[in-house]
Amino acid sequence: MLVIPTAPWAHGLFDILAWASSAGLGATLHRWRLRDAAERLARATGPGYFAALAAGALVGAWAMGSTNTLRMVAPVLSHSIAGALAGAIVAVEIYKRAVGLAGSTGTPFVGPLAMGIVVGRWGCLFAGLPDQTYGVPTSLPWAVDLGDGIGRHPVQVYESLAMLGFLLVYLTALRRRRSWAFRRSFYLLSGWYGAQRFAWEFLKPYPRLIGPLNIFHLLCLGLVAYACAYHRADVRRERAAARRGTLSVLWRDDEPV
Template identity: 35%
Template sequence: MDLHEDRGPLHRIERRGPRHQGDARGTWPRRCAGACVPVARATRQAVCRLRRRRVRGPQDRKRAWCMSGLQDLRMPHQGWRLLRDNGQAVIPDLHAHPAVWGVRPVLFTIDGQPVATYSFFVTLGLVVAVLLYRYNTKDRAVGNNGLYIALAAVVGGIVGAKLPMWIVNLPQIIATPLDPAVWLSGRTIVGGIIGGVLAVWLVKRKLGIKQRLGNYLVPSLTAGIFFGRIGCFLAGCCYGTATALPWGVNFGDGVLRNPTQLYEALFVLGLFVYSQLMKDRFAPGELFRFFMITYFSWRFLIEFIRVNPVWMLGLTYYQVVALGVVVAYVIKGMYRKASGSAIGGS
C-alpha cells in the first residue's frame, strides 16, 4: 500500500455538518496533523521516561521493561482517546506500511523468479503436517478413514483460511476477477482451524465414520502453525504493537514492535512437544479438545498486543471468535462428562 507523505498512517473520517461546510480547500491535512500531536507527544514522553529508567541499574532496567510491557497494552487505547478528545474523527490505518517491509520477504530466487518467504513456509508447514499425521497413524488400524479425515482437514483448512479474506476483498475481486493476487493474498489461521474442524465433522457425518482420530491431528496442527508463524515473522505480517522491550523488531518503518509471530511460534512449539508425547494417553478426542481450548485462549490473549482493529465490545474480530470457540468446547466437555458418552468431537 502506498503511503502518502502528507497523510501518514492516519486517515480522517469526513464529518458532514454546518461546521465543515464550505471546506473545499482541503484543510484536512492540517487538522489531521493537529490530531496526531497529542499521540506523538504522549508516545515520545513515555519512551523518554523508559530510557531514563533503563540506565539506572539492573533492577530499574527490569522495572522499565515491565512498564514498557504495560504501556504496550495501554498505548493504542490512549492514542484513540486523545484523538477523540481533540475533537477529530480519525481512525488508524493499522496495516499501512512502506513498500519495503518484513525481515526477509523473499527467501530466494529460482531463475530470477522470487520465492515468497511466507508462501514457502506455509507450504512447508502443510507438507510437514501431512507427513506427521501419516507417521502418527501408520501403526493404527485407521484404514481409509484416516485418509478421508486428513483430506477433509486439509481442504477445509485451506478454504477456511481463505474465505474471510475473500469476503474482506470482495470489492477488489468483483472489480478485477482475473487478477490472481486478489484471490491468493491473505489467509487466517483461525479460519483455517475452524474450517478444518467443520470439514472433518461433515465428512465423518456423511460417511458414518465413528473413529475418533483428533488426538493424532493435534501434533500436525501445531507443527503447521509453527512453520506458518515463522513465515509470518519473516514476511512482516501479523505483527504486534510498538514496544520498548529489548527484543522489539523493526519490520521496516523504524518502529520496534512486539514479535507476536515468534511468541505464538514458541507457544505452539511447546504444544507440539506436549501433544506428540501425550497423544496416546488422552481419551479419544480429548487431546483435540484440550488443544482447541488452549490455543484459542492463547489467541484471545495475544490479540491485546497485536495490531488489529476493535470489532465489538472492545474486542477484535479474532478475540470474539476465539472466545466463542473456547466457550463451545468447554460446554461440550461438560456435557460429555455429564452424559458419560463419547458423542461428537474430532
Template identity: 40%
Template sequence: MTAPLLTADAARYTHLLFEWLALATGVQLYRWQRRRAGQPAMLQPGSFAVVVGCILGAAIGNKLVFWIEMPHLWAAAAKDWRLIASGQSIVGGLLGGLIGVEIAKKLTGITRSTGDQFILPLVAGTVVGRIGCFLAGLHDGTYGTPTALPWGVDFGDGIARHPTQLYDMLFVLVVGLLLWRSRAALARHSGLAFKLYLSSYLAWRLLVDGIKPLPFDYGLGLSGIQLVCLLALAAYLPAVYRNVKEVQAT
C-alpha cells in the same frame, strides 16, 4: 533485533513457500501417525472423506475469517477479484477444518473421534507457517504493536515490535508438549486432547491479538479474529468441560 528485510514480492513468495511447506509437513506427519498406529491409509473411503472435509473446510474458513478481520478491504475486492483469494487465518483454518471434518463424518457414518491425530500436524504446520510470517515482516500483517521489551524486533520501519509470530510458535510448541506428556490420561477419552488444543489456541489468540495492530474495531477494541475466538469458545468450552469431568470421574 532486526528481522531480515524482504521486498514485497520476495515476502509474498517466501510466505507462499512456507505455507506449502507447512501443509506438506502436516500431511506427512498425519500419514506417519496413521501408519504407526496401524490404521488404514488416507485413501480408504472413510479416512479420505475426513481428510477432504478437513482441507475444504480449512480453505473456506481460512478465507472467511480473514475477511471478517479485514472488512474494510471489501470495497477494494469488488474492483479486483484477485483480492478475494488473498489473506490467511489460522483461526479460520482450524475452525473451518473442524466443521469440515464433522460434516464428512456425518456423511460417511464415522462415529469415532478423529481429532487427536491432527495435533502434531497442526503444531508442526503452525511453526513452519509462522517462520514464513516472521520472514515476511511488515508485508504480512502478523507482527505486534511497538514494545520497549529487549526482544522487540524491527521489521524494517525502525520500530521495535512484539514478534507475535515467534510468540505463536512458542505457544503451540508448549501446548503440544504438555498434551504429549499427558497423552496417557487423555487417551481415556478420545478427542479430548484435540478439544484442549483447539480451545487453548482460541483463548491464546484472543489474548495475543490484543498486542497486534487493530485493522478494524468491532467494538471494545476487539478485532474480527478476537470476536470469532470469543464466539467459538462460548460454543466449544461446554463440551470440553464435560469431557474433562468424564475423565476425572474415571
C-alpha cells in the same frame, strides 16, 4: 530491538517447510502411536468427511482472513489459519451430524496441525510488514524491527512458542499413553489455540469490531467454547459407555464397538 531481515517470498518458503514438517510428524506419529486411531477414522468416515474438512478449511481461511484485511487501511484478500481451523470444525461437525457419527475424529490431525503453526508462523514474521500479521509498537528488549525502524511485538513468535509448548505436552502425553492424548486431544488443541491467540490479538493493530475486540477475538472465543462443550460432552459419553461396557470412540449413534 532486533532487526529482522524480511522478504515477501519468505512466507511461501515457510509454508512449504510447515507442510513438510507437518507431514513428517504425522507419518512418525502414525507409526509410533496413532495407527489404530487413524484406522478407526478411516473405517468410520467416508470420502465425504475429508471433502467436508477440506472445503470448510478453504472457505473459513479466506472468508475470515479477508473479512479482517478488507477492513484495514490497505484492503487486500487474505487467508487465516484460525479461519481454516474454525471452518474445518464447522464443516466436519455438520457432516458427522448428518451421518450419525459421534465422538472426536481429530486425533490424527493434532500433531501435524500444531507443528504446521509452529513452523508457519515464522514465515509470517520473515515476510515482514506486507504480511499484515505484525504486532503493535513496544519498547520491550525483544521488540522486532521489520524494516520501518519501529520496534514491534513479535506476535508471530509468541504464537509459535505457545503452540510448541502445547506440542511438547501432547507428545509427552502420547509417550506416556495418556487417555486424553488419544481421545480428546483435538478439543484441547482447539481450546489452547483459541485461548493463546485471543491473548495475542490484543497486540495486533487489526480493526476493532466490538469494543477492544477484533474479528479474531470473537473467532477464538468460539473455538474455546467449542472445545469446552465438546470435551464435556465426550467425557459424558465415555462415562455412559463405561457403564454399559462399551467403548465410546468413533462410533455411530447408539452402536457399541
